[in-house]
Amino acid sequence: MEDPALETLFLPIVSGASPWPSGAPVLFLRARAGAPLREIQSSDLVCEQSFKPDADALTAAGLTSAAVADGETYPLVLVLPPRQREEARALLARAVRRAGTSGIVMASALNTEGARRLESDLGALASPVHSISKHKCRVFWTQPGRTAGESELCRSWEALDAPRPILDGEFLSRPGLFAWDHIDAGSALLAESLPDDLRGRGADLGAGFGFLAAAVLARCPKVKALDLYEAEARALVLAKLNLGKTEAKAALDFLWHDVTQGLSRSYDFIVSNPPFHEGRADKTALGRQFIQAAAGALVKGGRLLLVANRHLPYEATLAACFRIVRGVADRGGYKIIEAVK
Numbered sequence: 370m371e372d373p374a375l376e377t378l379f380l381p382i383v384s385g386a387s388p389w390p391s392g393a394p395v396l397f398l399r400a401r402a403g404a405p406l407r408e409i410q411s412s413d414l415v416c417e418q419s420f421k422p423d424a425d426a427l428t429a430a431g432l433t434s435a436a437v438a439d440g441e442t443y444p445l446v447l448v449l450p451p452r453q454r455e456e457a458r459a460l461l462a463r464a465v466r467r468a469g470t471s472g473i474v475m476a477s478a479l480n481t482e483g484a485r486r487l488e489s490d491l492g493a494l495a496s497p498v499h500s501i502s503k504h505k506c507r508v509f510w511t512q513p514g515r516t517a518g519e520s521e522l523c524r525s526w527e528a529l530d531a532p533r534p535i536l537d538g539e540f541l542s543r544p545g546l547f548a549w550d551h552i553d554a555g556s557a558l559l560a561e562s563l564p565d566d567l568r569g570r571g572a573d574l575g576a577g578f579g580f581l582a583a584a585v586l587a588r589c590p591k592v593k594a595l596d597l598y599e600a601e602a603r604a605l606v607l608a609k610l611n612l613g614k615t616e617a618k619a620a621l622d623f624l625w626h627d628v629t630q631g632l633s634r635s636y637d638f639i640v641s642n643p644p645f646h647e648g649r650a651d652k653t654a655l656g657r658q659f660i661q662a663a664a665g666a667l668v669k670g671g672r673l674l675l676v677a678n679r680h681l682p683y684e685a686t687l688a689a690c691f692r693i694v695r696g697v698a699d700r701g702g703y704k705i706i707e708a709v710k
Contacts, residue, residue: 377506378477379405390444397447402426419602436602442469448476456545459530466518475510555703559676560584562705569637570594579608586617594620629658632666639663664690673708
């Protein structure tokens, strides 16, 4: 798969404008696997990636990755910033701090995902900033120097990623997660529509910061165990904190996992608000894969409770995987479907 931002990120190194440091490891924040990494010795690169599918791709490419990288400072810190601005600012600020007294911070983004804005943000932390444009992307880099990582702006931006209370303190969340500062209408409708007779061992696929799982535990006292599956480690940390405040007696497990790769455990019920897009909102492959993973993990007679945008055509996949499929609710552009294996 093409990754223009990753290709563009390495242009200053390939051109010699900013050579690869020798004799010391390089930190790569939000690292992604791809052609530019094939020539790099794995020992030269410390990859940090909190999104499980990308972390798995790095591992498959022979690179070691972690949700949070260890170490102090590096001579070069590479960054592929996310789209959400507060999250991106926090990542750039951390990159500046990890570059230490003489390191370089180098970042790249698509023009359509705010490359110029991100370059400006890096310039606010340290200057001068150099840049190259290619592949409808922009790579920009700077050498922050000794004091940039200690500035008040750097500290305040890095703190933007810290867990913060939302909904009058009911949950902790952070920028960049799905619906990070509110409960999205689809999840709210599914929580409202949950039957109170769910029992046994269940799972929440794509659990986010734990809202839907908390609703299951509050509404369904016969649930004995609940597994939360989440591909984004930054969300899973918060789910543990949020569910730790509940008084439910169910056994909880928190799994950093790519649901599209299938589930290894069996369940009496599954709830899910699956992601439905891959770059464009009309692509439904992820949602279909979530449905198929749920069908494979449910016991006979097991139930799937699913929320989806009303226009998404999941019915054929549901009919192929389940014995009974019925609509439970339809409101505000969302539909709730119950399917029985």
